[in-house]
Amino acid sequence: MAKPSSLLHLLASVVTVLAISVLLGHGVLHVGASHRVYRNLRKTVESTSVKQPYRTSYHFQPPKNWINDPNGPMLYKGIYHLFYQYNPKAAVWGNIIWAHSTSTDLVNWTPHVPAIFPSQESDINGCWSGSATILPGYKPAILYTGINPQNQQVQNLAVPKNLSDPYLIEWVKSPHNPLMAPTAMNQINASSFRDPTTAWVGPDGRWRVIIGNKRDRGRKGRAILYRSKDFVRWTKAQHPLHSAKNTGMWECPDFFPVSAQVPLGLDTSINGPNVKHVLKVSLDDKKHEYYTVGTYNSTTDRYVPDKGSVDSDSGLRYDYGKFYASKTFFDSKTNRRILWGWINESSSEDDDIKKGWSGIQAIPRTIWLDKSGKQLVQWPILEIEKLHNSQVVLPNKLIKGGTVLEVSGVTAAQADVEVLFEVKGLEKAEVFDPTWTNPQMLCSQKGASVKGSLGPFGLLVMASKGLEEYTAVFFRIFKGQNKYVVLMCSDQSRSSLNNSNDKTTYGALLDVDPLHEKLSLRTLIDHSIVESFGGGGKSCITARVYPVLAVEDGTHLHVFNNGTQSVEVLTLSAWSMKKAKIN
Numbered sequence: 222m223a224k225p226s227s228l229l230h231l232l233a234s235v236v237t238v239l240a241i242s243v244l245l246g247h248g249v250l251h252v253g254a255s256h257r258v259y260r261n262l263r264k265t266v267e268s269t270s271v272k273q274p275y276r277t278s279y280h281f282q283p284p285k286n287w288i289n290d291p292n293g294p295m296l297y298k299g300i301y302h303l304f305y306q307y308n309p310k311a312a313v314w315g316n317i318i319w320a321h322s323t324s325t326d327l328v329n330w331t332p333h334v335p336a337i338f339p340s341q342e343s344d345i346n347g348c349w350s351g352s353a354t355i356l357p358g359y360k361p362a363i364l365y366t367g368i369n370p371q372n373q374q375v376q377n378l379a380v381p382k383n384l385s386d387p388y389l390i391e392w393v394k395s396p397h398n399p400l401m402a403p404t405a406m407n408q409i410n411a412s413s414f415r416d417p418t419t420a421w422v423g424p425d426g427r428w429r430v431i432i433g434n435k436r437d438r439g440r441k442g443r444a445i446l447y448r449s450k451d452f453v454r455w456t457k458a459q460h461p462l463h464s465a466k467n468t469g470m471w472e473c474p475d476f477f478p479v480s481a482q483v484p485l486g487l488d489t490s491i492n493g494p495n496v497k498h499v500l501k502v503s504l505d506d507k508k509h510e511y512y513t514v515g516t517y518n519s520t521t522d523r524y525v526p527d528k529g530s531v532d533s534d535s536g537l538r539y540d541y542g543k544f545y546a547s548k549t550f551f552d553s554k555t556n557r558r559i560l561w562g563w564i565n566e567s568s569s570e571d572d573d574i575k576k577g578w579s580g581i582q583a584i585p586r587t588i589w590l591d592k593s594g595k596q597l598v599q600w601p602i603l604e605i606e607k608l609h610n611s612q613v614v615l616p617n618k619l620i621k622g623g624t625v626l627e628v629s630g631v632t633a634a635q636a637d638v639e640v641l642f643e644v645k646g647l648e649k650a651e652v653f654d655p656t657w658t659n660p661q662m663l664c665s666q667k668g669a670s671v672k673g674s675l676g677p678f679g680l681l682v683m684a685s686k687g688l689e690e691y692t693a694v695f696f697r698i699f700k701g702q703n704k705y706v707v708l709m710c711s712d713q714s715r716s717s718l719n720n721s722n723d724k725t726t727y728g729a730l731l732d733v734d735p736l737h738e739k740l741s742l743r744t745l746i747d748h749s750i751v752e753s754f755g756g757g758g759k760s761c762i763t764a765r766v767y768p769v770l771a772v773e774d775g776t777h778l779h780v781f782n783n784g785t786q787s788v789e790v791l792t793l794s795a796w797s798m799k800k801a802k803i804n
């Protein structure tokens with residue numbers, strides 16, 4: 222255990238690094254997919270001599286090259302399918318096709334040949350994101366965005382060549398493609414018309430699908446609605462399903478029902494009493510997502526967010542760290558709705574080219590409506606627990622202020638850690654300033670090094686032996702006007718001695734009442750990933766870190782408390798994780 226004085230010294234130095242990371246800010250490094258359409262295929266030389274400490278052991282990634290959005294996830298004949306945006310030629314975005322892998326457990330994956338690649342006029346410049354729908358007669362169909370010779374975004378259909386093949390290796394494109402296209406008549410902006418959702422059937426028996434869009438002028442994000450009787454001839458509805466001012470281009474919309482009664486998933490066409498709907502959009506301008514919970518009227522084909530469900534980029538997010546272009550599917554075998562999301566790198570394009578790859582997928586998460594009806598809850602799919610190897614348990618322990626306590630005996634670079642805190646002495650909580658409206662900013666200002674009263678307390682993960690490097694995932698509790706406010710942070714400012722990466726600190730509020738509830742934190746650690754679930758999955762934060770010292774066996778795990786008040790660890794379990802077969 223580090224002495225309190227050395228802890229203070231150590232944490233004080235964080236302030237300097239934090240200041241630098243705040244200056245670096247969000248988005249200074251170019252890490253998103255830029256949608257440049259390369260006329261000539263872009264190719265980079267990947268180096269095989271580079272060490273690969275940051276490759277994942279159980280988060281999905283292909284052996285090399287660039288990946289981004291998860292596409293068309295589905296279950297077909299007992300096999301889970303994941304398609305994803307992939308550049309077969311380089312570790313940067315470009316030459317985009319649909320790569321394809323399958324699994325029987327969502328944990329171990331087998332790669333297949335690419336499923337959808339440019340071959341028609343309607344997609345000759347790229348096969349961008351889309352979704353799968355299971356049509357009557359148990360027939361999967363994929364709607365995806367193609368980039369045509371004029372670099373316009375159009376919507377295409379592909380169906381399996383052989384329905385008796387559960388692996389759905391070969392896909393055939395409709396000769397009627399494109400099925401939906403920008404025209405002079407419909408006034409759709411040809412560079413803002415992409416990412417069809419899974420389709421659903423309305424009470425009139427017609428299919429509906431939404432496509433991401435923004436209005437030609439202004440910054441109004443829109444979900445354009447199309448209807449079809451046969452899934453081939455689509456007619457644009459007069460009005461969008463929904464739109465919101467000042468949100469910019471909506472990429473990868475996702476629209477699905479959730480049960481207001483039971484924490485189970487629903488098939489996409491379900492509606493009725495005790496059913497709420499969720500609309501998620503990925504904001505191209507901000508490179509983050511938000512969702513609302515609301516009501517869908519399938520007769521008027523309008524979706525209205527509930528009062529209090531914030532319909533702007535300050536709304537609820539699946540993940541307050543790195544998580545984008547996400548997509549859900551209904552798992553009819555287990556009645557779950559499962560969420561996939563792309564986690565990009567925090568390193569520079571040059572570093573990605575050197576390491577020969579970029580991008581991974583988050584652990585699939587089961588997603589359901591919280592009993593409050595106001596937000597979703599997410600939890601890593603249970604199947605991931607079959608990777609649990611040896612378990613280390615920390616018995617019930619009081620963690621005094623200024624303590625860093627090592628949890629040893631676990632492979633700390635490849636682990637699943639779950640801790641349950643009990644906080645007493647809540648009357649000592651600092652007062653929450655109502656002007657603190659941005660949790661991410663608050664976490665940046667009050668990082669792990671800033672001593673508080675109730676917190677910061679939580680985990681130091683991906684830590685080097687002498688704590689020269691660590692990522693701090695922690696809570697702080699404040700006294701609000703009529704309730705306690707719980708802040709959850711993931712502080713990457715000290716994650717690596719290498720300062721060339723984006724080390725932005727992330728933060729979220731957590732809707733847990735510490736007066737009546739225990740405070741839980743689960744973190745999935747996978748070499749360069751720190752994927753955290755606070756309050757049983759009410760707020761999630763995912764970060765990418767690239768330590769220099771805290772790699773492989775040089776990685777340590779600690780529980781810490783840098784507040785003045787003690788907190789109690791009721792239970793802490795840390796599992797070493799086995800390696801999954803990921804392609």
Ligand code: DQQ
Binds near residue numbers: 306366415472
């Ligand atoms: N990525 C795809 C687009 C989508 C974007 C292109 C989101 O279809 O809008 O690779 O990351």
